[in-house]
Amino acid sequence: MIQAPKGTKDILPKDVYLWHHIEDAARRTAEAYAFKEIRTPVFEHTELFVRGVGDTTDIVNKEMYTFLDKGGRSITLRPEGTAGVARAFIENGLVSEALPAKMYYFISAFRYERPQAGRLREFHQFGCELYGAAAPEADAEVISLADSFLRSLGLKEVELRLNSIGCKMCRAAYHAALKEYFRPHLSEMCADCNARFEKNPMRMLDCKEEGCRAVTAGAPKILDYLCDDCRKHFEEVKRLLDDTGIKYTVDAGIVRGLDYYSRTVFEFVTKAAGAQGTVLGGGRYDTLLEQMGAKPLPAVGFAVGMERLLMVIAAEHAPVPEERGVTCYLAGMDETCRKKAFALATELRRAGISAETDLMERSVKAQFKYADKKGARFVAVIGESELEAGEAQVKDMQDSSSERVKFGELCTYFKKKTEV
Numbered sequence: 001m002i003q004a005p006k007g008t009k010d011i012l013p014k015d016v017y018l019w020h021h022i023e024d025a026a027r028r029t030a031e032a033y034a035f036k037e038i039r040t041p042v043f044e045h046t047e048l049f050v051r052g053v054g055d056t057t058d059i060v061n062k063e064m065y066t067f068l069d070k071g072g073r074s075i076t077l078r079p080e081g082t083a084g085v086a087r088a089f090i091e092n093g094l095v096s097e098a099l100p101a102k103m104y105y106f107i108s109a110f111r112y113e114r115p116q117a118g119r120l121r122e123f124h125q126f127g128c129e130l131y132g133a134a135a136p137e138a139d140a141e142v143i144s145l146a147d148s149f150l151r152s153l154g155l156k157e158v159e160l161r162l163n164s165i166g167c168k169m170c171r172a173a174y175h176a177a178l179k180e181y182f183r184p185h186l187s188e189m190c191a192d193c194n195a196r197f198e199k200n201p202m203r204m205l206d207c208k209e210e211g212c213r214a215v216t217a218g219a220p221k222i223l224d225y226l227c228d229d230c231r232k233h234f235e236e237v238k239r240l241l242d243d244t245g246i247k248y249t250v251d252a253g254i255v256r257g258l259d260y261y262s263r264t265v266f267e268f269v270t271k272a273a274g275a276q277g278t279v280l281g282g283g284r285y286d287t288l289l290e291q292m293g294a295k296p297l298p299a300v301g302f303a304v305g306m307e308r309l310l311m312v313i314a315a316e317h318a319p320v321p322e323e324r325g326v327t328c329y330l331a332g333m334d335e336t337c338r339k340k341a342f343a344l345a346t347e348l349r350r351a352g353i354s355a356e357t358d359l360m361e362r363s364v365k366a367q368f369k370y371a372d373k374k375g376a377r378f379v380a381v382i383g384e385s386e387l388e389a390g391e392a393q394v395k396d397m398q399d400s401s402s403e404r405v406k407f408g409e410l411c412t413y414f415k416k417k418t419e420v
């Protein structure tokens with residue numbers, strides 16, 4: 001038996017209603033903030049991610065699913081959504097449309113990581129990107145969207161961590177300070193960190209190795225190196241969040257694992273879901289679009305991991321809607337009755353009422369058992385006498401009450417009964 005590749009997960013019919021629940025909430029929230037959906041390809045030219053996500057990141061160095069296609073092109077399954085959305089935005093000339101542009105997406109993404117709870121090789125994200133606005137209001141709006149989304153799911157223990165990693169200017173001074181700090185410790189740090197030291201010392205702060213973490217704990221903090229403009233921007237973002245009543249903790253340890261960020265970075269974290277504490281991550285990335293060949297255009301966005309979100313929902317016992325079974329199962333006593341049940345099921349379906357009927361030539365008793373297992377709200381039984389009277393015996397499976405309803409009135413009956 002061929003099994004699913006390591007790090008992938010099937011989403012089964014019995015669980016899919018939970019996905020619909022969070023996707024509905026995501027769509028509702030994004031559209032309330034006037035974001036529109038965008039869909040981009042699952043694979044892109046490898047170069048897009050090398051340039052976009054950055055060649056000093058673990059994602060690009062270790063985790064990408066990259067292969068040559070039959071035409072000899074280097075192709076990569078997207079490890080995240082931001083780079084592809086930026087490419088699509090530029091390539092389709094959306095730069096010349098009304099700004100700011102606001103887009104959201106649902107994607108599957110692929111990273112060759114060591115699988116564990118909440119860490120998969122194929123996972124799913126809901127993300128939002130906002131282009132064209134440099135003002136701190138844009139950062140606050142995107143953070144507020146993320147916050148509203150998580151709150152709309154009833155999550156209470158997810159906390160916002162906020163930081164600023166400055167711009168190119170302030171980062172030059174910070175990199176110098178980091179290098180000075182790390183230089184005497186290099187022999188205690190992993191090979192990756194030694195490589196990061198030359199190329200991008202800030203990446204060292206994100207290292208997960210125990211030995212490296214002990215060293216990075218005492219490293220200089222970026223917030224002490226912000227230039228005046230970046231400091232003002234950060235102060236303003238915090239003020240806007242305070243004004244909107246969004247609680248946060250400033251956390252200098254948040255540097256994010258992708259290279260495109262500048263200024264505001266943020267994560268929503270929780271202790272509820274075990275080792276993988278970060279549910280949602282994002283930030284400002286003002287140089288990415290220019291790096292990809294467009295005119296300079298500021299940008300800010302985030303993505304939330306759907307699998308992690310589901311783990312948090314379960315851990316927090318957040319309310320989820322009940323899975324709904326079919327509205328009516330039509331059971332027929334014999335072959336003629338089953339034919340009538342089939343015709344009535346079609347009528348109900350055409351009227352938008354979910355209906356099911358026997359496809360297995362089962363006895364009425366077995367049909368009832370099936371309807372019960374599948375959570376049918378009503379079972380309408382048609383026997384010889386019902387057929388003669390032109391009526392069905394409708395049983396309410398919630399309270400076990402029963403009544404006879406004329407065939408011609410079944411649609412209206414179920415519509416009324418299931419009205420909310």
Ligand code: HAM
Nearest residue numbers: 080082118119120123278279280281282301302303305
């Ligand atoms: P990221 O922090 O790499 O950011 O991923 C965002 C979220 O995706 C994480 O917080 C996590 O919930 C989920 N995630 C990441 N890797 C995995 C994995 N291997 N298994 C399961 N879930 C995972 C980005 O992807 C940026 N593109 C976010 C962004 C959008 N920044 C600006 N705009």
